[in-house]
Amino acid sequence: MIPDDVFLTLADIEAARARIAPYVRRTPLLRSDVLDEAAGAELVFKCENLQEIGAFKARGAANAVFSLGEAEAARGVVTHSSGNHGAAVARAAGLRGAPAYIVMPEGVAAPKAAQVARLGGRITYCAPTLEAREATAARIVAETGATLIHPYDNLAVMAGQGTSALELLEDAPDLDVLIAPIGGGGLISGVSTAAKALRAGIRVIGAEPAGADDAARSFAAGELIPLTSASTIADGLRASLSPATFAHIRRGVDEIATVSEDAIVEAMRTLWETLKIIVEPSSAVAYAAICDGRIDIAERRVGIILTGGNVDLDKLPWRRGA
Amino acid sequence: MIPDDVFLTLADIEAARARIAPYVRRTPLLRSDVLDEAAGAELVFKCENLQEIGAFKARGAANAVFSLGEAEAARGVVTHSSGNHGAAVARAAGLRGAPAYIVMPEGVAAPKAAQVARLGGRITYCAPTLEAREATAARIVAETGATLIHPYDNLAVMAGQGTSALELLEDAPDLDVLIAPIGGGGLISGVSTAAKALRAGIRVIGAEPAGADDAARSFAAGELIPLTSASTIADGLRASLSPATFAHIRRGVDEIATVSEDAIVEAMRTLWETLKIIVEPSSAVAYAAICDGRIDIAERRVGIILTGGNVDLDKLPWRRGA
Numbered sequence: 001m002i003p004d005d006v007f008l009t010l011a012d013i014e015a016a017r018a019r020i021a022p023y024v025r026r027t028p029l030l031r032s033d034v035l036d037e038a039a040g041a042e043l044v045f046k047c048e049n050l051q052e053i054g055a056f057k058a059r060g061a062a063n064a065v066f067s068l069g070e071a072e073a074a075r076g077v078v079t080h081s082s083g084n085h086g087a088a089v090a091r092a093a094g095l096r097g098a099p100a101y102i103v104m105p106e107g108v109a110a111p112k113a114a115q116v117a118r119l120g121g122r123i124t125y126c127a128p129t130l131e132a133r134e135a136t137a138a139r140i141v142a143e144t145g146a147t148l149i150h151p152y153d154n155l156a157v158m159a160g161q162g163t164s165a166l167e168l169l170e171d172a173p174d175l176d177v178l179i180a181p182i183g184g185g186g187l188i189s190g191v192s193t194a195a196k197a198l199r200a201g202i203r204v205i206g207a208e209p210a211g212a213d214d215a216a217r218s219f220a221a222g223e224l225i226p227l228t229s230a231s232t233i234a235d236g237l238r239a240s241l242s243p244a245t246f247a248h249i250r251r252g253v254d255e256i257a258t259v260s261e262d263a264i265v266e267a268m269r270t271l272w273e274t275l276k277i278i279v280e281p282s283s284a285v286a287y288a289a290i291c292d293g294r295i296d297i298a299e300r301r302v303g304i305i306l307t308g309g310n311v312d313l314d315k316l317p318w319r320r321g322a
Numbered sequence: 323m324i325p326d327d328v329f330l331t332l333a334d335i336e337a338a339r340a341r342i343a344p345y346v347r348r349t350p351l352l353r354s355d356v357l358d359e360a361a362g363a364e365l366v367f368k369c370e371n372l373q374e375i376g377a378f379k380a381r382g383a384a385n386a387v388f389s390l391g392e393a394e395a396a397r398g399v400v401t402h403s404s405g406n407h408g409a410a411v412a413r414a415a416g417l418r419g420a421p422a423y424i425v426m427p428e429g430v431a432a433p434k435a436a437q438v439a440r441l442g443g444r445i446t447y448c449a450p451t452l453e454a455r456e457a458t459a460a461r462i463v464a465e466t467g468a469t470l471i472h473p474y475d476n477l478a479v480m481a482g483q484g485t486s487a488l489e490l491l492e493d494a495p496d497l498d499v500l501i502a503p504i505g506g507g508g509l510i511s512g513v514s515t516a517a518k519a520l521r522a523g524i525r526v527i528g529a530e531p532a533g534a535d536d537a538a539r540s541f542a543a544g545e546l547i548p549l550t551s552a553s554t555i556a557d558g559l560r561a562s563l564s565p566a567t568f569a570h571i572r573r574g575v576d577e578i579a580t581v582s583e584d585a586i587v588e589a590m591r592t593l594w595e596t597l598k599i600i601v602e603p604s605s606a607v608a609y610a611a612i613c614d615g616r617i618d619i620a621e622r623r624v625g626i627i628l629t630g631g632n633v634d635l636d637k638l639p640w641r642r643g644a
Contacts, residue, residue, distance in 0.1 A: 028350040028372075030372060034440075049598045050350075050352060050597075050598055050599075054598050118356075269635060272600055272635060273635060275372075276371045276372055276376050276599060276600045276601075276631030276632075277372075277598060277599050277600060278594055278598045278599060278600060279598075309598030310598075313591065313594060313595060313638075313640065314640070316635075316638075318635065318636070
């Protein structure tokens with residue numbers, strides 16, 4: 001765990017951008033008259049669903065892996081995320097020529113394991129509990145000397161995620177508001193650091209499912225309240241803040257909005273239909289905060305980070321018609 | 323109907339590009355290691371599904387509407403397409419400040435009519451036959467003096483569609499092959515004109531559903547064989563060539579591949595899952611020709627035009643799982 005009094009700087013994020021430029025995509029922005037009219041604001045969407053491995057996680061993992069020294073990299077990297085971060089670490093390690101040990105719970109969806117394997121990750125299965133995952137990862141670290149790359153409690157990861165905001169503000173420099181979802185807080189830690197440094201007066205808003213609202217509750221209480229249970233379709237956001245990401249949120253986030261499950265599904269469908277892109281539920285959370293009227297953005301220029309597009313097309317959360 | 327001995331030139335398409343630049347998007351290219359490995363080739367996808375109104379049709383309609391003289395524009399424009407072209411004409415006319423009369427069959431899907439109305443189109447309903455649609459459009463022309471904008475048998479429309487290839491070849495100048503679907507032939511008429519003029523030796527391939535293969539049969543026979551019945555999920559491609567588009571195809575297309583319905587659905591799903599974008603069945607036809615092994619592109623650099631993303635999410639052509 002990193003100390004909670006060490007803060008990212010814009011320079012860290014700019015260095016990350018240069019480091020990862022050969023390995024990630026500069027994702028496009030999309031906008032829509034229809035969505036602007038509905039919101040009464042000017043919205044631009046940063047499409048990290050179109051990023052490598054289909055999620056912004058490619059950025060942070062690449063920065064962490066390419067920040068390692070040669071000897072460290074040769075020993076490899078470990079993570080126990082079975083989601084987008086696991087794929088991102090496997091991919092980045094493969095590009096570096098470093099071994100990637102990915103701990104996955106037994107019973108993980110077959111396509112997720114297949115993707116990690118295709119990217120060259122060495123999978124170790126374990127019991128489907130956080131304890132087993134952490135213990136298995138720790139054993140691999142002890143045996144191999146590999147470096148653990150935490151999905152968000154890692155400054156290099158946070159800096160890498162923040163590069164999405166550098167690009168967004170370069171392409172849309174006059175934003176008044178920037179909205180990003182909060183899971184473990186790595187993305188918004190990087191994004192808020194970049195945005196506040198680049199644009200005085202910009203308002204940074206976090207969005208969270210009401211069913212996994214540890215960030216909103218911690219923010220309101222002024223102290224870290226761990227997530228003890230999560231109930232949300234936005235599976236990428238079922239994570240507790242770390243002391244470090246909470247410290248960044250207190251420093252750089254102005255407001256946290258929570259949204260209902262129905263609003264998430266409705267927002268997701270609207271984004272699919274209007275922007276013609278596939279976004280996962282976790283991505284739709286930031287736009288859901290707008291649809292739900294949870295935040296005041298009237299007449300503002302608003303940037304929204306769409307975080308990923310990894311969805312099981314056989315399990316869409318709306319009813320199938322005729 | 324335009325004469326079949328009048329051919330588009332690169333200059334027409336470059337003029338179209340300048341004319342419509344304020345009104346259409348420069349759409350991004352996407353690519354994927356996974357799709358390249360599967361194809362054994364380097365694929366780039368031109369994402370016209372991310373175009374205004376969700377389809378390349380925005381280009382041709384804008385060029386036709388903004389090519390009109392002031393007096394013509396003041397009398398308005400007419401079309402009897404209930405699909406993407408109808409929406410595109412309504413949008414372009416709205417931007418020009420011209421009346422748009424859109425003839426739609428009774429029973430058209432409500433969202434299509436709502437979109438046209440939102441864009442300012444004046445809808446006239448008629449019986450759901452081609453004869454009734456043409457007669458209704460002709461009556462409106464007679465009554466108002468408005469100009470009929472045919473969805474493809476129109477040189478300005480063809481030139482506008484061709485601007486997609488200008489952008490594609492600017493962003494990916496070293497293509498060996500370019501693939502586009504064929505419905506009425508407007509897109510491939512413009513695209514082949516641009517591609518052959520800009521890049522000597524480029525191979526232009528048309529792709530068509532086997533269930534609506536009038537272009538393939540006409541191409542093989544050397545004479546225009548009208549489509550008498552169409553059976554395909556690719557509803558945007560259920561149209562007959564015109565003499566003019568057939569003449570352009572004979573001049574500029576090297577090969578036409580036909581694909582099965584299963585291949586179209588499979589290709590569509592692969593594109594959704596891999597590129598994280600929504601493409602309609604007509605768009606998937608060009609990629610289906612690759613998946614199906616119908617064309618030889620081994621080791622080649624291949625550009626594929628993804629034409630649109632307007633899909634009913636309640637009627638997806640794959641089974642819904644658990």
